[in-house]
Amino acid sequence: MSDARSKLPLMRHVLTLARGRIPSQLIIQLTDACNATCPQCGMRRNAPFRRSLLPLDQCRRIIDHAANSGIAALSFTGGEPFLYSKNLLSLIHYAGEAGIPYIRTGTNGFLFKDADQPDFASRISRLAEGLAATRLYTLWISIDSPDPETHENMRGLPGVMKGIERALPIFHEHGVFPSANLGITKAILPTRPAAKAGSAATCEEFRAGFRAFYRRVIDLGFTIANACYPMNIETDTASSLSAVYEATAEDDCVRFSAQERHAMFTALLETIPEFRSQIRIFSPLSSLHALARRYSGEEDRSYPCHGGSDFFFIDAKDGDTYPCGYRGAENLGKFRELDLKKPPVKPACRECDWECFRDPSELLGPFREFFTEPIGAARRLLRDRTHAALWLKDLCYYRASDFFNGRQAPDYRKLARFAPNSAPPPCP
Ligand code: SF4
Ligand code: SF4
Numbered sequence: 001m002s003d004a005r006s007k008l009p010l011m012r013h014v015l016t017l018a019r020g021r022i023p024s025q026l027i028i029q030l031t032d033a034c035n036a037t038c039p040q041c042g043m044r045r046n047a048p049f050r051r052s053l054l055p056l057d058q059c060r061r062i063i064d065h066a067a068n069s070g071i072a073a074l075s076f077t078g079g080e081p082f083l084y085s086k087n088l089l090s091l092i093h094y095a096g097e098a099g100i101p102y103i104r105t106g107t108n109g110f111l112f113k114d115a116d117q118p119d120f121a122s123r124i125s126r127l128a129e130g131l132a133a134t135r136l137y138t139l140w141i142s143i144d145s146p147d148p149e150t151h152e153n154m155r156g157l158p159g160v161m162k163g164i165e166r167a168l169p170i171f172h173e174h175g176v177f178p179s180a181n182l183g184i185t186k187a188i189l190p191t192r193p194a195a196k197a198g199s200a201a202t203c204e205e206f207r208a209g210f211r212a213f214y215r216r217v218i219d220l221g222f223t224i225a226n227a228c229y230p231m232n233i234e235t236d237t238a239s240s241l242s243a244v245y246e247a248t249a250e251d252d253c254v255r256f257s258a259q260e261r262h263a264m265f266t267a268l269l270e271t272i273p274e275f276r277s278q279i280r281i282f283s284p285l286s287s288l289h290a291l292a293r294r295y296s297g298e299e300d301r302s303y304p305c306h307g308g309s310d311f312f313f314i315d316a317k318d319g320d321t322y323p324c325g326y327r328g329a330e331n332l333g334k335f336r337e338l339d340l341k342k343p344p345v346k347p348a349c350r351e352c353d354w355e356c357f358r359d360p361s362e363l364l365g366p367f368r369e370f371f372t373e374p375i376g377a378a379r380r381l382l383r384d385r386t387h388a389a390l391w392l393k394d395l396c397y398y399r400a401s402d403f404f405n406g407r408q409a410p411d412y413r414k415l416a417r418f419a420p421n422s423a424p425p426p427c428p
Helices: 003-018 056-068 081-097 120-132 148-155 160-173 203-220 258-275 285-294 355-372 374-383 385-400 412-418
Strands: 025-029 073-077 102-107 136-143 179-183 224-228 311-314
Touching: 003 355, 025 056, 025 355, 056 081, 073 081, 081 102, 081 120, 120 160, 136 160, 136 203, 148 160, 160 203, 179 203, 203 224, 203 258, 224 355, 258 285, 285 355, 285 385, 311 355, 355 374, 355 385, 374 385, 385 412
Parallel strands: 025 073, 025 311, 073 102, 102 136, 136 179, 179 224
Antiparallel strands: none
């Protein structure tokens, strides 16, 4: 992506913030069909419900309205969107031509099976070439565990880790730098001695798991990593949510108590700085700090989520718009009929930890507040200086990471400024 092209959306975002809004985001669930068996997800292939696929022409109408309304980021999710790779590639191309700057999609990795087959390299090369011909900004590949066997058993996709390792250099040759997306479940925790079975997972255990994950994905050849926080809305704090996005499950592997969530977010917050100079890590420390605080029992000072005001989710089943994947009781109707200049919902929700909406809300929240309530914004930053320092560090890191541009190799000289100069603090 040329410099001029990457600076244009930045200027547009500053104008958006000056108007008291934040750059908007749309997630289109292309399909809820999937070929994996992840226990943490209600869309696994053996879950008994009728699968849907959004028709191409409907998606194009949605993209037209998104582009005309200034949507900054568009994600195509699933299910497994690459089950319909022809549709997917044509829509990514269409969205790029429509001028949407940040286009993202991902895969569970089934594409990387059969790495020993003679046609593997040419097959992946064709895929990489097809993606490189579009304006795709991010391609994510899901990873559940640093241990290949655990990951492949959970996904029901044998051999994919080896395939990912072979595929990454091929993608890089084509100028596509995929992100490793960790879906956090109990599979991240190290094997426990029998005496500890049933006791709450600790910060040290999470920290060991996250360290192993970052080491593994760096070894595999990834240059970007992200973490997807566990979604189990049935056990979330007094939740009134009703998921329309079936990426939730009641399985024990995503059941975490508030104490465990506190340990998990604290561990991630303290592990990421160890690796920020070696791999571009998307998860903002300021957001992790806010989430850890939320589960510590202290006052929740997080910025409200922009689901329904600037961020939206379109469901594959009915093609309708929702404030997010988890507020299924609030159908906002057809996307093309929404006037995005007048947000249908005021940002106020903090009901879940969905990183897709919570992380950008937390990162962009202070900017919005500076433009709308400057005195309140300054007070808030002064009251929580740890959070303010992390936020400023995040901004510098995002810049050094070239805003996680998945079409650009990392600049390790810029990332080197984030090498840790002291040992991480002990777990609380
Ligand atoms: S997490 Fe993704 S890959 Fe796994 S079952 Fe759900 S949609 Fe499929
Ligand atoms: S916090 Fe955001 S993503 Fe979660 S339920 Fe509320 S609006 Fe939806």
